[in-house]
Amino acid sequence: MRLMFVYWRIGNAGSAQDILQYARVAKLLGHEVVMYAPDEPGSPFKCSLDLESADAVIFVFEWNLYLFPGGDKKKGGVYRDGLMGIGHLNVAKLFSRVPRNRRVILDCDGMYNDAIRVGGDFNHLDAEASRRRIELCDSLSDKIFQPTYRPLRPNVRSFLFHAYDPAWEKPLEFDHKEYGLIYIGNNWFRWKALHRVLRAIEPIREQVGRAALVGQDWAAMPWWVQPPLREQAYFTDPDYLKRIRIELREPIPVEQVIPTMGTAVLNPVLIRPLFDHLGLVTCRTFETPAASTIPLFAQDAEYVGMIYGERATSLVLRDGEEASEQILDVLRRPQEYARIVSDIRRHLSEKHSYAVRLQELMGIVAE
Amino acid sequence: MRLMFIHHVLEDRGSAQDMLRYARVAQSMGHEVVLFGSPESPSAFQYTTDVSSADAAIFIFEFTTELQYGDLLAWTRLLSQIPRSRRVVIDCDGKYNDAIQITGDMNHASTDLSRQWLEICDSISDTILQPTYHPVRSNVKSFFFHGYDPSWEVPLDFDHKKFGMVYVGNNWFRWRSLCGVLGILEPVLQRVGRIAIVGNGWDRPAPWAKPILPEDAYYTDPEYLRRLGVEVLPPIHFEEVIGWMSRGLFSPVIYRPLFDHLSLVTCRSFETPAANTIPLLCQEQQFVSDVYGAAGLELVLPRERPEDKILDLFERPQHYMNVVRELRHVLNQRYSYAVRIRELVQIVGD
Numbered sequence: 094m095r096l097m098f099v100y101w102r103i104g105n106a107g108s109a110q111d112i113l114q115y116a117r118v119a120k121l122l123g124h125e126v127v128m129y130a131p132d133e134p135g136s137p138f139k140c141s142l143d144l145e146s147a148d149a150v151i152f153v154f155e156w157n158l159y160l161f162p163g164g165d166k167k168k169g170g171v172y173r174d175g176l177m178g179i180g181h182l183n184v185a186k187l188f189s190r191v192p193r194n195r196r197v198i199l200d201c202d203g204m205y206n207d208a209i210r211v212g213g214d215f216n217h218l219d220a221e222a223s224r225r226r227i228e229l230c231d232s233l234s235d236k237i238f239q240p241t242y243r244p245l246r247p248n249v250r251s252f253l254f255h256a257y258d259p260a261w262e263k264p265l266e267f268d269h270k271e272y273g274l275i276y277i278g279n280n281w282f283r284w285k286a287l288h289r290v291l292r293a294i295e296p297i298r299e300q301v302g303r304a305a306l307v308g309q310d311w312a313a314m315p316w317w318v319q320p321p322l323r324e325q326a327y328f329t330d331p332d333y334l335k336r337i338r339i340e341l342r343e344p345i346p347v348e349q350v351i352p353t354m355g356t357a358v359l360n361p362v363l364i365r366p367l368f369d370h371l372g373l374v375t376c377r378t379f380e381t382p383a384a385s386t387i388p389l390f391a392q393d394a395e396y397v398g399m400i401y402g403e404r405a406t407s408l409v410l411r412d413g414e415e416a417s418e419q420i421l422d423v424l425r426r427p428q429e430y431a432r433i434v435s436d437i438r439r440h441l442s443e444k445h446s447y448a449v450r451l452q453e454l455m456g457i458v459a460e
Numbered sequence: 461m462r463l464m465f466i467h468h469v470l471e472d473r474g475s476a477q478d479m480l481r482y483a484r485v486a487q488s489m490g491h492e493v494v495l496f497g498s499p500e501s502p503s504a505f506q507y508t509t510d511v512s513s514a515d516a517a518i519f520i521f522e523f524t525t526e527l528q529y530g531d532l533l534a535w536t537r538l539l540s541q542i543p544r545s546r547r548v549v550i551d552c553d554g555k556y557n558d559a560i561q562i563t564g565d566m567n568h569a570s571t572d573l574s575r576q577w578l579e580i581c582d583s584i585s586d587t588i589l590q591p592t593y594h595p596v597r598s599n600v601k602s603f604f605f606h607g608y609d610p611s612w613e614v615p616l617d618f619d620h621k622k623f624g625m626v627y628v629g630n631n632w633f634r635w636r637s638l639c640g641v642l643g644i645l646e647p648v649l650q651r652v653g654r655i656a657i658v659g660n661g662w663d664r665p666a667p668w669a670k671p672i673l674p675e676d677a678y679y680t681d682p683e684y685l686r687r688l689g690v691e692v693l694p695p696i697h698f699e700e701v702i703g704w705m706s707r708g709l710f711s712p713v714i715y716r717p718l719f720d721h722l723s724l725v726t727c728r729s730f731e732t733p734a735a736n737t738i739p740l741l742c743q744e745q746q747f748v749s750d751v752y753g754a755a756g757l758e759l760v761l762p763r764e765r766p767e768d769k770i771l772d773l774f775e776r777p778q779h780y781m782n783v784v785r786e787l788r789h790v791l792n793q794r795y796s797y798a799v800r801i802r803e804l805v806q807i808v809g810d
Binding site for chain 2 (some may be wrong): 157160161174176177178181182185186188190228229232
């Protein structure tokens with residue numbers, strides 16, 4: 094089978110990494126995954142405009158359909174005009190040559206929903222934006238999928254898209270860790286989830302050791318973002334972070350994420366409130382268990398059990414004083430918890446590998 | 461029916477007049493014509509990006525297939541929300557052809573660009589229309605997009621004309637044609653009187669004059685114009701075109717060589733007869749007969765002794781006034797916007 098993805102060709106974006114993995118696994122399984130885009134010298138992606146041989150075109154939709162990633166500076170270079178910068182001629186060809194039943198939409202950010210506001214987070218600015226996105230998706234395909242086990246709309250089906258690669262796994266060794274706790278990720282609506290973790294470490298701050306946040310917009314809210322989005326999406330409390338001695342580090346390249354996670358005993362797995370509400374998974378969902386660390390899940394036990402297996406529920410962050418005790422116990426006995434992580438890894442390898450995902454996707458295409 | 465026109469409109473050229481007329485006449489017929497887009501500044505046209513409300517999409521391509529307005533998803537919305545069977549391409553400038561080079565003019569700079577143009581049109585629709593009775597490609601049908609509006613008609617009164625000749629148009633591959641007319645006027649300049657040319661690129665390089673374009677696209681000879689005493693005036697808004705033509709006893713209808721070759725009509729083909737002037741048709745007899753009928757033949761600039769024709773316009777204006785009246789009648793019957801809209805609605809509905 095030959096699958097063509099339509100997505101921004103940004104090497105370091107989460108979904109782009111997933112597509113590269115799909116391409117790798119597809120090759121091993123005798124299939125082919127390419128990007129539908131003009132050939133780009135130096136690109137990590139295999140690009141093709143040969144629609145005739147495609148069994149399906151997979152649209153990976155996230156929030157940023159209307160803007161060139163990184164601004165207009167890539168326009169005319171990597172990106173042309175039109176959908177995902179593929180050029181309007183190629184957009185026209187796509188819709189004239191690939192029938193509706195061979196198009197699949199992966200709605201990664203839960204935007205194919207009514208406008209939702211939850212915990213200060215939201216999927217659309219207003220109902221009109223939601224209507225436009227729904228109308229767009231409906232006009233493209235009947236096959237609409239979201240990476241959640243519980244889509245809200247009856248016509249949306251579950252396809253988790255993001256996946257786990259056992260090759261990412263680092264040995265679970267807990268001697269000489271530089272940090273007690275580290276979180277790698279940008280702020281973007283995650284303050285509340287992070288704050289819950291930080292509150293839990295406050296009473297045991299000395300025992301935790303060094304703790305760090307790696308990513309954008311933790312040191313300050315970006316002044317150039319207009320209120321109220323600035324306060325909603327980027328709220329941070331740098332004084333508080335300083336007071337409890339949280340080190341703030343610059344963002345790191347994608348290939349350094351798992352090794353850097355491995356420099357700490359604990360890594361919280363945080364999801365923005367909207368994603369929590371919708372039960373969405375992200376690429377990060379599957380990265381943390383592969384690192385040499387103990388993941389601490391900030392989601393509810395049902396979600397954690399469904400994704401990571403039943404054993405993982407004991408790594409769900411507890412509430413109040415119990416959370417502090419739980420963290421302290423992980424710090425004291427990491428090797429004990431490493432056994433749970435091994436079970437999680439086994440579960441993820443069996444249920445959520447890219448090979449499993451690709452088979453699921455081909456099943457969807459073949460329907 | 462709600463027809464959504466997708467067109468790159470420049471208000472001082474091309475089909476701006478057509479856009480406005482289609483919208484007005486459609487409304488009077490119980491239909492609606494809207495333009496796709498959302499310009500930042502106020503416009504005479506009714507724009508919308510509400511694709512879902514359109515019954516059909518009419519892609520009107522002249523010099524580009526790029527959208528004038530629209531975000532990154534504009535093409536996606538247009539092509540996914542309006543079914544292929546409800547999409548039509550009107551290829552006004554004969555670019556839906558192999559690359560053609562003719563008398564310094566061309567439709568594409570390369571075969572690659574021609575191929576791309578064909579590809580995008582074919583991707584949009586099976587219905588490709590050109591404003592010619594003689595499309596070159598077998599899958600192209602005739603549709604005279606440009607129309608005639610009897611409400612444009614200025615009462616014919618050839619007394620007290622300020623100018624003998626007025627030509628309104630920009631210099632886009634038109635120097636050869638205009639120069640041909642001026643050459644004919646040279647021996648009879650005294651009789652013709654004042655001559656005016658209104659538009660871009662005649663007494664100085666046009667704004668689009670760039671070395672990457674063929675020289676014929678913008679070539680002009682300001683010195684020659686000065687020697688003949690031709691008055692060159694800046695370009696005007698499309699709503700002033702007929703008024704300006706009406707200042708001359710006659711107004712030549714000239715095309716760029718490519719359009720002559722492909723027998724394409726333009727908006728000017730129908731505007732000039734509505735002005736208070738004698739349209740001097742500078743095309744082949746066959747083309748004139750096809751487009752304007754027998755009345756038009758009387759207004760053709762002949763190959764043999766053309767200067768006699770010019771003099772005759774001045775000698776017998778009353779005769780030519782009657783010819784123009786008859787011509788207007790023919791145009792009203794054949795090319796009114798109401799006829800065009802009925803035809804378009806039928807094409808879309810087929």
